[in-house]
Amino acid sequence: xxxxxxxxxxxxxxxxxxxxxxxxxxxxxxxxxxxxxxxxxxxxxxxxxxxxxxxxxxxxxxxxxxxxxxxxxxxxxxxxxxxxxxxxxxxxxxxxxxxxxxxxxxxxxxxxxxxxxxxxxxxxxxxxxxxxxxxxxxxxxxxxxxxxxxxxxxxxxxxxxxxxxxxxxxxxxxxxxxxxxxxxxxxxxxxxxxxxxxxxxxxxxxxxxxxxxxxxxxxxxxxxxxxxxxxxxxxxxxxxxxxxxxxxxxxxxxxxxxxxxxxxxxxxxxxxxxxxxxxxxxxxxxxxxxxxxxxxxxxxxxxxxxxxxxxxxxxxxxxxxxxxxxxxxxxxxxxxxxxxxxxxxxxxxxxxxxxxxxxxxxxxxxxxxx
Numbered sequence: 001x002x003x004x005x006x007x008x009x010x011x012x013x014x015x016x017x018x019x020x021x022x023x024x025x026x027x028x029x030x031x032x033x034x035x036x037x038x039x040x041x042x043x044x045x046x047x048x049x050x051x052x053x054x055x056x057x058x059x060x061x062x063x064x065x066x067x068x069x070x071x072x073x074x075x076x077x078x079x080x081x082x083x084x085x086x087x088x089x090x091x092x093x094x095x096x097x098x099x100x101x102x103x104x105x106x107x108x109x110x111x112x113x114x115x116x117x118x119x120x121x122x123x124x125x126x127x128x129x130x131x132x133x134x135x136x137x138x139x140x141x142x143x144x145x146x147x148x149x150x151x152x153x154x155x156x157x158x159x160x161x162x163x164x165x166x167x168x169x170x171x172x173x174x175x176x177x178x179x180x181x182x183x184x185x186x187x188x189x190x191x192x193x194x195x196x197x198x199x200x201x202x203x204x205x206x207x208x209x210x211x212x213x214x215x216x217x218x219x220x221x222x223x224x225x226x227x228x229x230x231x232x233x234x235x236x237x238x239x240x241x242x243x244x245x246x247x248x249x250x251x252x253x254x255x256x257x258x259x260x261x262x263x264x265x266x267x268x269x270x271x272x273x274x275x276x277x278x279x280x281x282x283x284x285x286x287x288x289x290x291x292x293x294x295x296x297x298x299x300x301x302x303x304x305x306x307x308x309x310x311x312x313x314x315x316x317x318x319x320x321x322x323x324x325x326x327x328x329x330x331x332x333x334x335x336x337x338x339x340x341x342x343x344x345x346x347x348x349x350x351x352x353x354x355x356x357x358x359x360x361x362x363x364x365x366x367x368x369x370x
Contacts (some may be wrong), residue, residue, distance in 0.1 A: 016052025019266030
């Protein structure tokens with residue numbers, strides 16, 4: 001049974017590290033994504049990346065090689081364990097707070113403290129888990145009684161999780177109420193527009209306006225995933241604290257649930273966050289276009305058919321001139337296309353010249369052979 005837990009744990013840890021690491025690099029390198037909410041997404045992805053890299057691998061090492069783990073190293077691991085978990089929860093709270101303010105109080109969002117002090121709020125989301133983890137470490141280091149250790153974990157771990165979960169539930173309920181109210185208002189407005197359009201006898205067909213709530217869907221999906229894992233996780237943690245005959249599989253389930261929650265977040269970013277989804281789509285399409293163009297050039301260079309080579313020359317010439325002369329086409333991707341078109345043009349000229357020269361020399365070679 002443990003073998004399957006180990007396989008699932010390693011698989012989820014690798015997916016968590018790869019997915020969140022990609023989100024961190026992608027958001028940091030793409031200037032279009034340098035917005036207010038995406039800095040909170042970046043901070044949450046960094047915390048989830050730490051969860052994927054540290055939580056399960058060290059837990060696996062402590063269970064696989066128990067003799068190599070000392071008491072002090074165990075305390076260090078528990079401190080880092082809860083620091084990363086609480087950092088992920090705290091960053092999720094500030095991301096939810098940002099979206100809650102933008103959806104529920106849109107007029108106050110621009111002048112709110114979360115808009116003006118984003119860097120300090122992110123720093124606070126990392127400092128609070130650090131203080132809680134240090135409090136747990138000092139408590140475990142100074143107290144030798146197992147009862148004191150249980151009280152410390154109960155107040156510092158489950159208490160923090162329950163407080164954050166309550167705030168997240170309140171924010172999600174309020175967002176759902178506001179989105180539902182906005183949907184009803186938009187439906188009423190669309191009905192009124194359709195009736196006025198019918199009475200005015202317009203010849204053009206009526207086109208309804210689609211109102212999207214991608215921001216609400218995005219934050220609701222992340223919070224619901226967190227709450228679903230957090231309820232099971234807190235139940236198992238309380239059982240570990242107060243029940244003596246608990247198997248090691250329960251601790252493995254808790255660890256896998258923590259990592260699985262962090263592994264699901266990059267999928268939510270890619271599928272439900274509009275700007276990240278748009279830039280990912282552009283990146284995939286751009287890479288596909290570049291690979292297709294490179295393959296086409298490589299294929300045509302290897303051909304000896306003069307008609308296709310002439311086509312290569314014409315295509316290269318037709319792409320060079322408009323891209324070079326049109327200023328609105330001077331983008332990074334179009335410069336890559338321009339360089340490929342120059343290569344097409346040059347390859348076409350060289351191959352046509354060589355093939356023409358070979359055809360002129362062919363009768364001479366035949367007479368010499370006779």
